[in-house]
Amino acid sequence: MRFRRDQDWRRLDDRALEELLVERWLYRGILLGIVFMAAVVTTLLGARGLAGLRDQVLVGVLVALTLTLGAIVFAMRQRDLEIHRELYRRRRPRREGDG
Numbered sequence: 001m002r003f004r005r006d007q008d009w010r011r012l013d014d015r016a017l018e019e020l021l022v023e024r025w026l027y028r029g030i031l032l033g034i035v036f037m038a039a040v041v042t043t044l045l046g047a048r049g050l051a052g053l054r055d056q057v058l059v060g061v062l063v064a065l066t067l068t069l070g071a072i073v074f075a076m077r078q079r080d081l082e083i084h085r086e087l088y089r090r091r092r093p094r095r096e097g098d099g
Helices: 013-048 053-091
Strands: none
Touching: 013 053
């Protein structure tokens, strides 16, 4: 399920929003798994010692990958919070006088 604009998800019903959240949680979990694996490989390379330019470049690429994926995961989490708030707003019981 892809959206062209940032707010297209607001038109979905509650069930579709819940499914979207689960899909996003799965993507975020996969990205966090990749970040974890990159951290483990970087730690192992650092513990072994950087033998040459190849190892230094690999560590640089892994650190850049980790930082990039971390930013993506953070942005995804912010959008997920917006979706959660929207679901909460929709399900909140209406009181007298609420518009």
